[in-house]
Amino acid sequence: MDLKDLENIEHKIEEREDFSGFKVSPIEVFFPKDEEEVERIVKFAYENSIPIVPWGSGSSLTGAVSCEGCIVIDLSKMNKILEINDVDWYVRVQPGVKLIDLYEAVEAKGLFFPPDPASFFLCTVGGATSEGSGGMRGVKYGPFREWVLALKVVMPNGNIVKLGEPLRKNRAGYDLIHLLVGSEGTLGIITEIWLRLIPLPKKKIFLVISYPESIKKAGEAIIELRKAKILPEFSEYLDADVVKSMNKNLNAQLKETDGGMLMISIEDDQLQDVISIVKEKGEYKVLEGEEAERIYSLRAQAAIAVKTENSGYFYAEDIVVPVSKLPEAIERLNELGKKYGTKFYIISHIGDGNLHPNILGKNKDEVEKLFKEVAKISIDLGGSVSGEHGIGVQKAEMMRVQLFKSNGPLVLDLMMGIKRLFDPKDIMNPGKYVERAYLAGTTAASFKDSSP
Numbered sequence: 001m002d003l004k005d006l007e008n009i010e011h012k013i014e015e016r017e018d019f020s021g022f023k024v025s026p027i028e029v030f031f032p033k034d035e036e037e038v039e040r041i042v043k044f045a046y047e048n049s050i051p052i053v054p055w056g057s058g059s060s061l062t063g064a065v066s067c068e069g070c071i072v073i074d075l076s077k078m079n080k081i082l083e084i085n086d087v088d089w090y091v092r093v094q095p096g097v098k099l100i101d102l103y104e105a106v107e108a109k110g111l112f113f114p115p116d117p118a119s120f121f122l123c124t125v126g127g128a129t130s131e132g133s134g135g136m137r138g139v140k141y142g143p144f145r146e147w148v149l150a151l152k153v154v155m156p157n158g159n160i161v162k163l164g165e166p167l168r169k170n171r172a173g174y175d176l177i178h179l180l181v182g183s184e185g186t187l188g189i190i191t192e193i194w195l196r197l198i199p200l201p202k203k204k205i206f207l208v209i210s211y212p213e214s215i216k217k218a219g220e221a222i223i224e225l226r227k228a229k230i231l232p233e234f235s236e237y238l239d240a241d242v243v244k245s246m247n248k249n250l251n252a253q254l255k256e257t258d259g260g261m262l263m264i265s266i267e268d269d270q271l272q273d274v275i276s277i278v279k280e281k282g283e284y285k286v287l288e289g290e291e292a293e294r295i296y297s298l299r300a301q302a303a304i305a306v307k308t309e310n311s312g313y314f315y316a317e318d319i320v321v322p323v324s325k326l327p328e329a330i331e332r333l334n335e336l337g338k339k340y341g342t343k344f345y346i347i348s349h350i351g352d353g354n355l356h357p358n359i360l361g362k363n364k365d366e367v368e369k370l371f372k373e374v375a376k377i378s379i380d381l382g383g384s385v386s387g388e389h390g391i392g393v394q395k396a397e398m399m400r401v402q403l404f405k406s407n408g409p410l411v412l413d414l415m416m417g418i419k420r421l422f423d424p425k426d427i428m429n430p431g432k433y434v435e436r437a438y439l440a441g442t443t444a445a446s447f448k449d450s451s452p
């Protein structure tokens with residue numbers, strides 16, 4: 001089999017860049033229209049030991065789709081919603097469906113898919129499943145992991161497997177579904193996804209906008225919400241520099257204050273409880289309807305505004321800490337900012353302790369040094385270097401540090417054993433994530449030689 005045998009599959013040679021500016025220099029980009037074409041491309045790559053990188057929309061923030069000399073499988077043409085089941089409450093889709101299109105389709109049937117990475121207007125279901133993405137409503141509904149019921153996958157040797165059933169309860173064997181969720185394209189190519197749905201919420205929802213005196217006060221408000229057993233739909237924070245950047249680059253017309261903006265979306269029966277907490281932290285207002293929706297969709301574009309400020313390197317941090325440790329994490333971030341004389345442009349799913357300090361700079365070494373120091377804060381506080389964006393190439397070294405400190409030395413060996421089992425020729429998105437973290441600590445820098 002040679003490349004000519006794949007000629008009737010849509011393809012082109014094209015250099016690409018992902019959202020964070022990582023380069024993608026493939027030998028060929030294929031646009032399969034169905035699973036059978038994916039299977040043929042993968043079998044060809046397997047026989048010829050050519051690396052493969054699956055591509056959703058390239059909104060990865062960690063270099064997870066970067067490559068040189070690989071075959072890119074762009075899944076954007078596999079974009080059909082195959083079934084919406086309004087009795088068993090699931091939707092079955094191809095991986096290239098845009099998340100925003102999925103929302104619209106299920107809502108038309110009175111159903112709801114809650115996970116909403118802020119990239120929902122551009123990212124694909126396959127990409128978000130492979131990243132195990134979180135999002136703004138994650139504080140109430142959790143990340144993708146909690147919503148994936150079953151998958152079809154083309155394995156690295158071209159075999160096709162179906163994992164699971166569209167059932168919430170299913171105890172048949174090891175949970176391979178959730179091994180694939182968050183695997184960042186390193187174990188196989190997802191060609192079909194069954195996602196759990198719930199009824200579209202009917203209760204009236206308000207958006208409380210609070211202008212706390214500082215990010216520290218925002219963190220305190222979140223802790224008080226938790227103590228009061230209040231679970232918002234979402235609770236998001238933008239620091240003062242992000243708000244300024246959104247006004248400048250998106251004409252957002254948001255109020256500028258020194259302490260930034262806290263947004264808490266809440267059902268009407270707990271509105272007064274939220275108000276009684278935020279009014280102690282600074283000014284506030286309550287929105288509903290179109291204005292609340294405008295703020296929600298602006299919030300989703302915050303990273304786009306911040307990226308526009310960038311004239312060098314753009315590293316989107318994604319640390320998560322236990323909510324109880326938020327004040328300490330914020331304090332240490334403030335200290336780091338002062339030490340390096342830098343702005344962090346903090347965007348945060350603050351309600352679940354997930355902070356995105358965005359690091360911009362012209363000097364790569366300095367940006368990377370600061371990036372590692374931020375990651376270290378999360379490890380020290382019993383958190384994680386990535387809450388939702390994943391690891392890719394950017395966070396592999398710090399993931400290794402985290403796993404060794406928090407879980408012990410055997411865990412990465414186990415993970416590497418899984419990678420070898422699925423992908424013995426190491427062709428599926430190689431050199432990233434678990435493999436990169438593993439090899440960061442071995443002198444035998446070869447996939448095949450290095451034994452756990």
Ligand SMILES: Cc1cc2nc3c(=O)[nH]c(=O)nc-3n(C[C@H](O)[C@H](O)[C@H](O)COP(=O)(O)OP(=O)(O)OC[C@H]3O[C@@H](n4cnc5c(N)ncnc54)[C@H](O)[C@@H]3O)c2cc1C
Pocket residue numbers: 019053054055056057058059060061064065075095116117118119122123124125126127128129130131132133134135136184185186188189190191300301303304388389429
């Ligand atoms: C403005 C902006 C806001 C964001 N906000 C959030 C947020 O709030 N929460 C969050 O979690 N993330 C967020 N992200 C990160 C990113 O958008 C998500 O991780 C997203 O879900 C990735 O989707 P994608 O389709 O762009 O995938 P890509 O970036 O194309 O791919 C991501 C990974 O999945 C793999 N992959 C893609 N498709 C498949 C497939 N079919 N089978 C196997 N592997 C596959 C790729 O190889 C890669 O490893 C944001 C990004 C941007 C640009």
